[in-house]
Amino acid sequence: MAKATLHALVAEQKILNRIYVIRGQKVMLDRDLAEMYGVETKQLKRQVNRNTERFPKDFMFTLTAKEFENLRSQFGTSSWGGTRYMPMAFTEQGVAMLSSILNSKTAIEVNIRIIRVFTRLREYALTHKDILLQLSQLEKEVKNNTRDIDNIFAVLKELIETQSKSSRRNVIGFKNYNKER
Structure with a gap:
């Protein structure tokens, strides 16, 4: 140079x-x-x-x-x-x-x-304005996805809590009494 x-x-x-x-x-x-x-x-x-x-x-x-x-x-x-x-x-x-x-x-x-x-x-x-616009749009989408992911985890947590409460019930179904002891 x-x-x-x-x-x-x-x-x-x-x-x-x-x-x-x-x-x-x-x-x-x-x-x-x-x-x-x-x-x-x-x-x-x-x-x-x-x-x-x-x-x-x-x-x-x-x-x-x-x-x-x-x-x-x-x-x-x-x-x-x-x-x-x-x-x-x-x-x-x-x-x-x-x-x-x-x-x-x-x-x-x-x-x-x-x-x-x-x-x-x-x-x-x-x-580079178009790239900046695309980055801005992507940022908005990521923020929305973050909210969606938080909602999914909240629902999953609720399901797990509900399932753990219901696991105390007696199991329904076929019981095998002919098991060897």
Whole structure:
């Protein structure tokens, strides 16, 4: 594998590892984007705050304290340091908009990679939608089967209990009195 191709795969994997699902949307956080763009997080936030009209709520939102705590707990360690402000989360459209306010060559190249990864994720989701639907249907069937199996065991248990109560009766049928003693 060529060195450039390997570098691109590593870069894509790095981007994928930094896409989170928050509020049901795939997003990237300000600190991860700033690191990839080669700028400080506060510089990225400053540029966003100077251009708020470019970032409606479906492009960018600020995490709540609870969302931030949930996100930190997923990492297991507090590598986040002492953040003064809650992180900003950027959707795919928000990431695309960042390229218009961060004009560095690095920011543009990174944005192109990020948008391509988001596009592949969307294509992957669409091409595998039928598989996901089938898995969802199978899951529902399994849940129904579990209830049916529980019902079968309940009936069997009842039958066994009923049979053990009735086994105390005298046995009806032919008795052989000519047995050798």
